[in-house]
Amino acid sequence: MTAKLRFFAKFRELLGTDIPVPVPEGSTILSLVRDTAWKNKEGYDAIFDDKGNFHEFVIVMRNGKRVEHGDAAAARVADGDEIAVFPPVAGG
Amino acid sequence: MLSDRERERYKRQIMLFGNEGQEKLKKAHIFVAGAGGLGSPVSYYLAVAGVGTLTVVDMDTVDQTNLNRQILHTDRDIGKKKTVSAMEKLTAVNPDIRINAIDARIDEDNVAELIGNADGIVDAMDNYPVRYLLNQVAIAKKIPLFHGAIRGFYGQATTIIPGKTPCLKCIFPKAPPQEVFPVVGATAGVIGTIQATEVLKVLLGSGDLLTGRILVWDGLAGRAEEIYAERIPCCPACGIGGTEMPAGEKKK
Numbered sequence: 001m002t003a004k005l006r007f008f009a010k011f012r013e014l015l016g017t018d019i020p021v022p023v024p025e026g027s028t029i030l031s032l033v034r035d036t037a038w039k040n041k042e043g044y045d046a047i048f049d050d051k052g053n054f055h056e057f058v059i060v061m062r063n064g065k066r067v068e069h070g071d072a073a074a075a076r077v078a079d080g081d082e083i084a085v086f087p088p089v090a091g092g
Numbered sequence: 093m094l095s096d097r098e099r100e101r102y103k104r105q106i107m108l109f110g111n112e113g114q115e116k117l118k119k120a121h122i123f124v125a126g127a128g129g130l131g132s133p134v135s136y137y138l139a140v141a142g143v144g145t146l147t148v149v150d151m152d153t154v155d156q157t158n159l160n161r162q163i164l165h166t167d168r169d170i171g172k173k174k175t176v177s178a179m180e181k182l183t184a185v186n187p188d189i190r191i192n193a194i195d196a197r198i199d200e201d202n203v204a205e206l207i208g209n210a211d212g213i214v215d216a217m218d219n220y221p222v223r224y225l226l227n228q229v230a231i232a233k234k235i236p237l238f239h240g241a242i243r244g245f246y247g248q249a250t251t252i253i254p255g256k257t258p259c260l261k262c263i264f265p266k267a268p269p270q271e272v273f274p275v276v277g278a279t280a281g282v283i284g285t286i287q288a289t290e291v292l293k294v295l296l297g298s299g300d301l302l303t304g305r306i307l308v309w310d311g312l313a314g315r316a317e318e319i320y321a322e323r324i325p326c327c328p329a330c331g332i333g334g335t336e337m338p339a340g341e342k343k344k
Binding site for chain 2: 008009010012013056057059061064065066084086087088089090091092
């Protein structure tokens with residue numbers, strides 16, 4: 001099983017994007033993003049808080065649909081899923 | 093009716109949408125919240141396109157650190173109210189339209205009144221608390237909200253049509269942290285001109301709007317991508333049982 005992880009803006013700068021990721025049995029959206037982001041501490045810290053949860057402003061999507069943070073820990077990743085992680089910006 | 097001068101001024105765009113289109117723009121009133129990085133290109137392009145009435149609200153004074161991106165303001169304007177500077181520039185580029193430049197801090201008590209009977213709201217703010225107020229008024233008045241935001245070489249834009257598309261709170265339920273954000277002026281140019289284009293499309297009733305999707309601009313990668321967004325039925329702003337309402341609107 002393989003999924004694709006897409007990071008945007010600052011997250012892309014730190015972690016790359018369109019990353020094909022093998023999906024170990026039982027992977028959830030949260031665990032898959034965590035495992036992928038782990039390779040770059042700055043990237044990880046940009047996405048997750050010190051408890052390993054998504055920062056509250058981070059937008060997580062699966063196949064174009066938003067995933068609530070509370071559901072990301074239970075949502076199993078399926079073969080071919082595309083997971084997008086996006087940091088909204090605030091400036092004007 | 094368009095004057096001879098107006099027909100001449102807008103000749104190259106009347107080729108696109110005719111005198112009728114131009115008259116629609118002339119009759120329109122657009123509210124631009126902010127005369128900074130995004131507000132500059134948005135209000136310039138709406139002014140030169142001939143949007144008949146522009147209300148521009150800002151509470152700040154022009155500072156030297158604004159000048160790398162806020163192209164409404166020049167070195168000579170440092171120390172002036174942004175509304176005064178904006179009024180001068182916009183009147184100079186198009187004396188045939190009406191500009192209301194209001195020096196005010198947008199808050200929950202005045203936001204509905206400031207927006208008044210505008211036909212649309214451009215979000216050119218630099219913070220989410222005020223963006224959420226604009227979102228509430230857009231929903232209450234059933235007028236479009238043109239969202240844009242920038243940071244560094246990155247930007248995002250989407251068009252919100254209350255009742256039809258996800259609202260700002262459906263898309264961004266939690267605000268990113270406030271900060272003194274790094275930015276280049278060109279990013280404000282990219283996103284602001286997308287917002288201005290969306291305003292013109294809504295007023296003219298043409299094209300496919302940037303609705304139900306967020307355009308994500310990555311200037312460093314040289315890519316524009318889209319993220320799809322859906323209405324959230326339990327959204328506190330626009331969902332069933334939505335209760336959030338600026339105080340100024342509740343009193344009516």
